[in-house]
Amino acid sequence: MSGHASISEKLDWTKARVIAAGVDIGAVTSKALILLDGEPYASSQVVTRTPKESAVDAVNEVLKKTGGLKLENIHSVVATGRGSAQAAFAQRTVSEIACAAAGAVRIWGPSVRTVLDAGGQSCRVIHCTEKGRATSFLWNDKCAAGIGRSMEAFGDLVKKDLTEMASIALESDKFPKLSDFCAVYAQSEALDLARSKVPLEELIAGYHYAMARRISTLVDRAGVKKDLVIIGGLAKNTGIMNWVESILKVSRLAPKSEWDPALTTALGAALYADGFCKRQHD
Amino acid sequence: MEKKGSDAIIEHFRYITANTPEYTRSLKEKGRLLAGYMCTHVPEEILYAAGIVPLRILTSHESQAMTRGYIHETYCSFSHDCAYQGLQGNYDHLDLIVTSSSCIHMGEAFNVWARFAGFQEKSYLMQYPHIIHTKPAGGFMVESFGQFREFVEKLTKRRITDDDLEKAIKVYNHNRRLLKRLWELLKRDKPPITGPEVATATLASQVMDKQECNEMLEQLIERLEAEPGKALSGVRLIVTGGACDDLGVFDLIEHLNYDASLVFVESCTAARYFWFEVPEGREDKIKALAEGYIEKIPCPAKDTVPGTGEKKRFRYVQQFIEDFKPDGVVFLYQRFCSPQPMDVVALKPIVDKLGIPSTELELDTTVPIAQFRMQLEALVEIIKGVTP
Numbered sequence: 001m002s003g004h005a006s007i008s009e010k011l012d013w014t015k016a017r018v019i020a021a022g023v024d025i026g027a028v029t030s031k032a033l034i035l036l037d038g039e040p041y042a043s044s045q046v047v048t049r050t051p052k053e054s055a056v057d058a059v060n061e062v063l064k065k066t067g068g069l070k071l072e073n074i075h076s077v078v079a080t081g082r083g084s085a086q087a088a089f090a091q092r093t094v095s096e097i098a099c100a101a102a103g104a105v106r107i108w109g110p111s112v113r114t115v116l117d118a119g120g121q122s123c124r125v126i127h128c129t130e131k132g133r134a135t136s137f138l139w140n141d142k143c144a145a146g147i148g149r150s151m152e153a154f155g156d157l158v159k160k161d162l163t164e165m166a167s168i169a170l171e172s173d174k175f176p177k178l179s180d181f182c183a184v185y186a187q188s189e190a191l192d193l194a195r196s197k198v199p200l201e202e203l204i205a206g207y208h209y210a211m212a213r214r215i216s217t218l219v220d221r222a223g224v225k226k227d228l229v230i231i232g233g234l235a236k237n238t239g240i241m242n243w244v245e246s247i248l249k250v251s252r253l254a255p256k257s258e259w260d261p262a263l264t265t266a267l268g269a270a271l272y273a274d275g276f277c278k279r280q281h282d
Numbered sequence: 283m284e285k286k287g288s289d290a291i292i293e294h295f296r297y298i299t300a301n302t303p304e305y306t307r308s309l310k311e312k313g314r315l316l317a318g319y320m321c322t323h324v325p326e327e328i329l330y331a332a333g334i335v336p337l338r339i340l341t342s343h344e345s346q347a348m349t350r351g352y353i354h355e356t357y358c359s360f361s362h363d364c365a366y367q368g369l370q371g372n373y374d375h376l377d378l379i380v381t382s383s384s385c386i387h388m389g390e391a392f393n394v395w396a397r398f399a400g401f402q403e404k405s406y407l408m409q410y411p412h413i414i415h416t417k418p419a420g421g422f423m424v425e426s427f428g429q430f431r432e433f434v435e436k437l438t439k440r441r442i443t444d445d446d447l448e449k450a451i452k453v454y455n456h457n458r459r460l461l462k463r464l465w466e467l468l469k470r471d472k473p474p475i476t477g478p479e480v481a482t483a484t485l486a487s488q489v490m491d492k493q494e495c496n497e498m499l500e501q502l503i504e505r506l507e508a509e510p511g512k513a514l515s516g517v518r519l520i521v522t523g524g525a526c527d528d529l530g531v532f533d534l535i536e537h538l539n540y541d542a543s544l545v546f547v548e549s550c551t552a553a554r555y556f557w558f559e560v561p562e563g564r565e566d567k568i569k570a571l572a573e574g575y576i577e578k579i580p581c582p583a584k585d586t587v588p589g590t591g592e593k594k595r596f597r598y599v600q601q602f603i604e605d606f607k608p609d610g611v612v613f614l615y616q617r618f619c620s621p622q623p624m625d626v627v628a629l630k631p632i633v634d635k636l637g638i639p640s641t642e643l644e645l646d647t648t649v650p651i652a653q654f655r656m657q658l659e660a661l662v663e664i665i666k667g668v669t670p
Contacts, residue, residue, distance in 0.1 A: 082652055093539055094668070097660035102670045122653070133669045135639070139657055142617050142644050221627075271670035 005044035022269025025083030028120025030054035031266035051083020076277035099268030105132030113225035118234035120148035125222035138222035150183035169239030172205035212243035235261035295486040320381035331446035358616035361387035368399030382410040423572035447567035460499040472511030477544025516541025523614035582621035
């Protein structure tokens with residue numbers, strides 16, 4: 001199991017009235033997040049193996065950090081994400097569209113109206129209300145271009161990790177135009193250019209720009225209502241997201257330093273778990 | 283356990299959709315002439331009038347890597363899969379393959395059959411007007427349908443009389459009315475049948491001998507009318523879009539984590555197939571056929587009013603929304619189809635204005651169940667207005 005977890009030392013789970021958890025079983029990583037009386041307490045991220053294993057891994061990873069909290073102490077668990085049906089320990093499932101909207105509004109506040117969720121296996125644009133209720137969404141078409149997996153594949157090709165690639169992409173002003181229609185075409189074009197001695201930095205920048213164009217098309221089709229936030233694993237890739245902002249001529253709300261944007265949907269799931277639990281008590 | 287009543291008839295329809303080559307082979311063994319058609323613009327009545335059973339070439343939802351050598355990769359999977367049926371020899375027992383010049387993807391599937399699947403000498407490409415909302419389109423169709431009649435007469439070595447055509451028109455109109463009645467049962471508060479079941483019967487009707495199909499539909503409706511029905515639970519969804527013969531998509535709608543019911547499907551494998559009639563009792567039968575087919579709910583590939591760019595199909599979709607009262611709309615189309623998703627760009631704002639949430643599902647050879655499920659459940663959550 002490869003992953004990490006973090007915890008807020010200020011909170012004590014033994015004193016919590018309501019302990020709720022959200023588990024987001026994504027295609028690339030699985031995330032778990034625990035709320036104590038509605039306040040974020042602990043979170044984890046693990047690399048997804050099978051959805052069933054990863055759901056358990058993510059929860060185990062976060063529980064390990066808590067000093068004694070066990071799954072049976074958690075009052076309500078909501079699973080979301082591609083593998084949500086495999087989380088046998090969750091009482092409910094809620095779609096990642098609803099969870100992403102709820103999580104984003106919780107993190108950035110009630111001004112959020114558009115959430116771009118750039119994940120490992122899909123890219124989605126969600127519109128929501130000030131209360132975090134999703135009102136519409138648009139899903140990417142069946143293509144790897146503009147999603148996390150295609151960035152990983154490109155990273156393997158050029159032997160760079162995602163963070164390094166993003167920094168390189170930001171530094172290069174000059175780059176070739178690559179296909180934004182298909183991730184495979186784009187990679188193949190990049191390889192051809194590499195054989196023509198085009199510097200690697202320019203290829204990396206070109207690939208990031210192509211993926212940004214692809215994502216921007218989706219956002220443009222859905223329409224941007226202000227404020228815009230970007231969540232999901234790819235949100236951390238400033239090499240792509242700065243271009244998305246530039247192409248769309250819109251600024252996103254600044255990332256919150258205390259929040260990993262990849263955890264937003266798990267937070268939303270935990271908020272749903274918290275809400276279900278409170279409604280049950282009421 | 284053996285099913286009884288309406289369930290047994292629905293089960294038989296389902297069997298036919300799942301085993302179409304076998305079913306049609308059984309017709310052949312009974313001495314029937316069979317013609318496969320690839321587009322619903324083909325006037326089946328002309329074939330039927332000549333004693334031929336028209337059956338639509340549908341897909342098997344299998345991977346068809348073998349077709350990529352014949353059809354470009356970026357043609358829709360429906361066209362690939364239809365071509366695959368020919369290359370695999372699943373319909374070697376057909377006497378004819380016919381299509382109309384409707385969509386280029388299906389045109390290529392037809393070409394594969396004609397060039398590479400042994401149908402060179404038993405194929406017919408019927409001309410169809412590119413845009414149907416023009417004055418010359420009617421005359422064009424009369425001429426084209428007339429040529430098709432002559433071709434079929436030569437093929438069968440028998441004259442198709444006006445009487446034959448009138449009988450065929452009546453059989454087909456009867457079929458259309460029965461299918462319409464079946465779908466209209468879903469307007470009820472307590473329908474005795476589900477949307478996926480009606481979709482199954484509708485799909486089966488496209489590959490069946492119409493007389494046999496009509497008898498089954500009559501029995502089915504008679505039995506259903508005697509059944510109490512069951513209140514629809516959850517949200518009501520309609521589907522609008524392109525060809526979809528994967529009944530699993532419709533079943534999925536009714537097997538989500540939330541209660542949802544499929545109440546209508548506007549596509550060329552459902553309502554667009556039968557939601558029209560050919561005028562009966564006309565002196566000029568071919569002109570009557572042309573008139574009927576031109577009044578069909580238009581295929582997006584043919585549906586642009588010159589000058590205004592209006593899409594007449596949208597009026598039908600709006601009417602279906604009014605009549606079937608859906609809470610949500612599912613836009614369903616084949617990946618790489620151009621006309622369908624282009625229509626969505628213009629149709630979605632109309633649906634939005636009506637305050638109806640929607641989602642888009644993109645079909646491929648196989649149905650990505652997990653993703654479709656997520657999208658449909660998210661749509662239902664939006665309809666229900668769930669919040670934490």
